[in-house]
Amino acid sequence: MKNVQIALKDVHKAFGNKIVLNGVNLTVQKGESIVIIGGSGTGKSVMLKCILELLKPDKGEIKFNGQQIGMLFQGGALFDSLSVWENVSFAALQQKGMTREKAKKIAIEKLAEVGLKPDVADAYPADLSGGMKKRVGLARAIAMNPDTLFFDEPTTGLDPSMSDVINDLIVRCVKKLGATALTITHDMTSARKIADKIAMLYDGKIIWMGTVAELDKTNNPYVRQFVAGSSKGPIHMEVKAEE
């Protein structure tokens, strides 16, 4: 059990009467890249926030052994009163002996890693496109060379070739730096590329977990339907057209 980075045991979370997590069990090993898939609104983001202690689970146990985390929020969550480079170097700027020049240099390096040019460094988040915000969020997440990375939909809103840059970046962080990564995504191409293991969240539980190879062979009807992107199957789509 020494190599366990994240462990969730029977985690429950409800908002009022609405049960979101209903007994989640998940173990992530050190240096592993896990991708969480699951329909919209199934509680993936809530699960992530429980791990980060931003939300308190109603019941259950969460163990987290990381030292330094990096988190990309689904909406970016950039500080809009700060410029792009101050956002990226936010944590670095608070270290002792860090000058603004040095911090800006680090920020520009990190921005380059997510495919952004140095001239965006002085812009403000309000002036960026959705995809650029996402990438600045990514740069901020990796800026402190964290040992555990959390990405909430890193490739949503990016064009396919930029998605690929981000996928490579995540793979590089995990493989080269030995970081542990937990990624939420709806993008199956991306999931296949970055995942050591894929887990599916459905109905408040992790109903399936396995490698990419196992994903294609599984008989689990929920997973098959999700991967095929089909509306026919056991996953109940709550779309009812008015007559």
Add this chain to the structure above:
Amino acid sequence: MQKFLTFVNTLGQVMMRFFYATGDLAIFTTKAVMACLRKPFYFKELLRQLIEIGFYSLPVVALTTLFSGMVIAIQTYEAVSKFSAEGAVSMVVLVAVTRELAPVMAALMVAGRIGAAMAAEIGTMRVTEQVDALVTLNTNPFKYLIAPRILAGVLMMPILVLIGDVLGVCGGYMVGVYKMDFNATTYLINTWNYLKAMDIISGLVKAAVFGFIIALMGCYNGFRSKGGAQGVGQATTNAVVSASILIFNYLLTEAFFNM
């Protein structure tokens, strides 16, 4: 019987909500005060708030206190006999402005300007997950967001009120000298003679308390806001209303104990 039980049930729920809210505010206040006293301090943020509260509130505070001084002078002049007016006007203006009017006027203006702005800014940060992002970047939101605002409120309100004191007395002087044809020198000498350090100090202490209340309410309501733009709007209103109520509450309590 059924109706009675429903009534008891509702009453219980209301009480529970009340106690929950009170407890929540108490915990928030404790955390906020602790954050003001312990390292790390974010001096850049503090400076930004000091300028926001002190510098940018100055025009509106200056105007309202100046006019209050003028109005008090006119009212007093009409109320007392014309023969003893010269002494009375200067004294009443001085005492009313330094003890009550400057602190209250400044507080209400700052509550409307700053309390609302704090709730809106922190509320927006809350609903767009920027507050959560702070935590993931090894930064305590209480220290980074709340402590600078509360410190700035407590430090700047007395300064604003001191300026308001001077301007309020000036307002009274202007009305007295230019409209009621009082002797300028006599007015100033009278004012100087009635000047009591205690009046000024109690006004300034009150101002610091009001500054604390305004910043606390702005931060608390912003921090607890939820549900998008509408929630932030609600938080803004709540911040101003609750700060105003607490300010008047304080004044009432004080008046009651001074009787």
